[in-house]
Amino acid sequence: MNPLPKNTPGTYRLIIAHYLISGICLAMLAVLLFVLSGNFPAHYFAPGTLAITHLAALGWGTMVIFGACYQLLPVLLECDLYSNKLPWIVFALFLPGLFCLVYSFWVFDPGIHMQAGGVLLTLSILLFCVIIFKTAARSAIASAPKDFILTSCIWLAATAILGTLMVFNFQYAFLPEDHLHFLRLHAHMGIAGWFLMLIIGVSAKLIPMFLVSRNQPSNLLSWCFGLINISLLLFMADGYTHGLHLNTHLIVLMMLCGLAFYFLYVMKCFRSRLKKKLDIPILKTVLSIVFLSVSVLMLPVIIHLAVKQSAWSVKLSTLYGMLIFMGWITALIMGQTFKTLPFIIWVKKYEHLSGKARIPMPADLYNAWLLKLQYFAYLIFCISFFAGFLLSNNLLMTAGAVSIVIAAFSYLGNVILLITHKPTAKL
Numbered sequence: 001m002n003p004l005p006k007n008t009p010g011t012y013r014l015i016i017a018h019y020l021i022s023g024i025c026l027a028m029l030a031v032l033l034f035v036l037s038g039n040f041p042a043h044y045f046a047p048g049t050l051a052i053t054h055l056a057a058l059g060w061g062t063m064v065i066f067g068a069c070y071q072l073l074p075v076l077l078e079c080d081l082y083s084n085k086l087p088w089i090v091f092a093l094f095l096p097g098l099f100c101l102v103y104s105f106w107v108f109d110p111g112i113h114m115q116a117g118g119v120l121l122t123l124s125i126l127l128f129c130v131i132i133f134k135t136a137a138r139s140a141i142a143s144a145p146k147d148f149i150l151t152s153c154i155w156l157a158a159t160a161i162l163g164t165l166m167v168f169n170f171q172y173a174f175l176p177e178d179h180l181h182f183l184r185l186h187a188h189m190g191i192a193g194w195f196l197m198l199i200i201g202v203s204a205k206l207i208p209m210f211l212v213s214r215n216q217p218s219n220l221l222s223w224c225f226g227l228i229n230i231s232l233l234l235f236m237a238d239g240y241t242h243g244l245h246l247n248t249h250l251i252v253l254m255m256l257c258g259l260a261f262y263f264l265y266v267m268k269c270f271r272s273r274l275k276k277k278l279d280i281p282i283l284k285t286v287l288s289i290v291f292l293s294v295s296v297l298m299l300p301v302i303i304h305l306a307v308k309q310s311a312w313s314v315k316l317s318t319l320y321g322m323l324i325f326m327g328w329i330t331a332l333i334m335g336q337t338f339k340t341l342p343f344i345i346w347v348k349k350y351e352h353l354s355g356k357a358r359i360p361m362p363a364d365l366y367n368a369w370l371l372k373l374q375y376f377a378y379l380i381f382c383i384s385f386f387a388g389f390l391l392s393n394n395l396l397m398t399a400g401a402v403s404i405v406i407a408a409f410s411y412l413g414n415v416i417l418l419i420t421h422k423p424t425a426k427l
Contacts, residue, residue, distance in 0.1 A: 011070060011071075011081065011084050011087075012344070012348055014067070014070060014084070014087050014088060014091065015067045015068075015070055015071050015344060016067075016344075016419050017067070017091065018063055018064060018066055018067025018068075018070075018091070019064060019067055019337065019341055019415055019419070020415060020416070020419060021059070021063055021095065022059065022060055022061075022063040022064035022067070022333075023408075023411060023412040023415045023416075024412065025055055025059030025060045025063060025098075026059075026060045026330075026408045026411060026412065027405075027408045027409055027412050028055060028059070029052060029055050029056055029059070029060055029408070030401070030404045030405040030407070030408035030409070031405060032048070032051065032052050032055065032106075033052065033326075033385075033401045033404055033405075034398075034401035034402065034404075034405055036048050036052070036401075037385075037394070037397045037398045037400070037401035038394050038397075038398060039394075040389060040394075040397055045179075045180060045183065047105055047106060047107070047108035048106065049318065049321075050105040050108075051102050051103075051105035051106035053321060053325060054098075054101055054102055054105060055098075055102045056325040056326065056329070056330075057190060057195075057325060057329075058094075058098050058101070058102075058121065059098050059102070060325075060329075060330070060333070061195065061325065061329045061333065062156075062194075063094070063098075064333055064337070065198060066087075066090065066091075066094075066128060068202070068336075068340060069132065069149075069202075070087055071340070071344060072202060072205075072206075072340075073132065073135055073136075073149070074135070076141075076143075076145055076146065076149070076202075076205055077135060077136060077138070077139035077141055077146060078139060078141055079135065079138040079139040080135075080138065081131070081135055082130075082131050082134035082135040082138065083131060083134070086127060086130070086131055087128075087131060089124075089127060090124045090125075090127045090128045090131070091124075093120045093121075093123050093124035093127070094120070094121060094124035094125075096117075096120055097116070097117045097118070097119070097120025097121035097123075097124060098117070098121065099117075100113045100114070100116050100117030100120065101114060101117030101118060101121060101167075102117075103117075104117060110167065110170030110171060111171070114167050114170070115167055115168055115171075117167075118163060118164035118167040118168070119164060121160060121163075121164070122160040122161060122163075122164045125156055125157060125160040126157055126160070128153070128156075129153040129154075129156065129157050132149065132150065132153050133150065133153065136149075136150055143218075144201070144204060144218050144221035144222060144225060145201040145202065145204050145205045145221075146201070147201070147225055148197050148198065148200050148201025148202075148204070148221075148225060149197075149198060149201040149202070151193075151197050151225070151229060152193065152194050152195075152196075152197035152198035152201065153198075154193075155189050155190075155192075155193025155194045155197060155232075156190070156193070156194040156198075158189055158193070159186060159189040159190040159193065159194055162182065162185065162186045162189065163186050165182075166179060166182055166183070166186060169182075185236055187321070188232070188235060188236075189232070189236070191324055192228065192232050192235075192255065193232055195324075195329060196228065197228065197229075199329075199332065200221075200224065200228075200262055203266075203285075203332075204216075204221055204262075204265065206336070206339070206340075207266060207269050207285070208269045208273075210282065210339055211269055211270065211273035211274075211282070212273060212274040213268075213269040213270070213272045213273045213274070214272040214273075214274065215268045215269065215271070215272035216265075216268075216269060217265060217268055220261045220262070220264055220265040220268075221261070221262070221265055223258070223261040224258045224259070224261040224262045224265070225258075226258070227254050227255070227257050227258030227261070228255060228258035228259070230254065231251050231252070231254035231255040231258060232255070234251045234254070235248070235251050235252075235255075238251060248303050249300055249303060249304075252296075252299045252300055252303065253300075255296065255299075256296055256297075259292070259293075259296055263289065263293070266289065279363075280335070280338070280371055280372065280375050281335040281336060281337075281338045281339045282335065282339075283335070283375075284331050284332070284334050284335025284336075284375065284378075285331070285332060285335045285336065287331045287335075288327070288328050288329070288330075288331035288332035288335065289328075291323050291324075291327030291328040291331060291382075292324075292327075292328040294323060294327075295320055295323040295324050295327065295328060298316060298319070298320050298323070299320070301316065302316050302317055302320060315390075318389070319386065319389060319390060322385075322386065322389065323386065326381075326382075326385075326404070327382060327386075330378075331378070334374065334378065334407075334411055337411070337415065338366055338371060338414070341366075341415065341418055341419075342362035342363060342365045342366055342418060343362045345362070345365055345418050345419065345421055346360075346361075346362040346365060349421065349423045350423065353423075359424075360424065365417075365418055365421050366414050366417060366418050367413075367414055367417055370410045370413055370414045370417075371410075371414060373406065373407075373410045374406075374407045374410035374411050374414070375407075377403045377404070377406040377407035377410065378403070378404070378407040380399070380400070380403040381400045381401075381403035381404040381407060382400075383400075384396045384397070384399045384400035384403065385397055385399075385400025385401060385403070385404065386400070388400055
């Protein structure tokens, strides 16, 4: 199956715009990390941390996911996208909402700009969910990836609505509990409900497709789907009524069991693959799974320290967030971009010449040297920045921040090279 079918011109430009803007957001994120690296806040509720987190979650992660969904959803569901115009409205609402929110967090001005950002983002997200559900309604296919994607959209909408309520709560204070109480719920709805569910759903189709795997045990995905959603619902209910306590470990254990079924699915796909050689994008995907594993294994430790009211619980919570956004999500997107975007460009510019002329392969469209530079700079960032934060070593954190700037601009440069590629063909 071709993972990247033909698009109308409007859809092609839409997808390219999402990849480009998300790359710019990554570059901005890297620069902000460098600015803060000499005095990085230890608490996740500090203004700088909130700005960087939302830029990573929305501008970098969610923006590129939106664009990829417009391309991949018709393939997964074997039907046309519901609308080619409505996604542009989503984009037009999302972008100003994002920068209003990030700017207001950076200067911490919980006024009209922050409120406007929250409202615009929530409207755009609700419209995105309409597109996804309307597209799914056109498809008679019943599959685990479809269930994961639709459920992730419900969690995304809930995350956005709660986030906007929290923004207005800064000024009007109408929520029944303190802000940090709802921040934990908001964060985990976004991380486990939106990102985790969506990524599992899409990767469950793409990983075996790119590896050419013979074994794709869908029953493992069914167990994964049930356990993760039940544990997340229990976490929301328990966290709202009681906050973090020792019984939360049982809920986290259920989440870990759900993830274990997903890891087992991925392992079976790797073991049964026909494509034995692993390229850099696939290695990045493997690295992202490592970061996800480390992150979720930290959760019981964080809960234990929070119950004991240890100061380390806050520090480890901040590290947990960085491992999620700058580890798991960043490694995954950096890798999968150069599996999906080259195909999108190739389909647009070369598919009509297939069999008629000598044309380059999708992997020939990006700069291999830049990809290697991005890969190794990112590895240096992970080692030095995370270790520097844990050890409170500003020198290590600064070295890591410089590395992520190099990685981010290498990524952005390669994306620009791809989208500005001029067709070359020989008879």
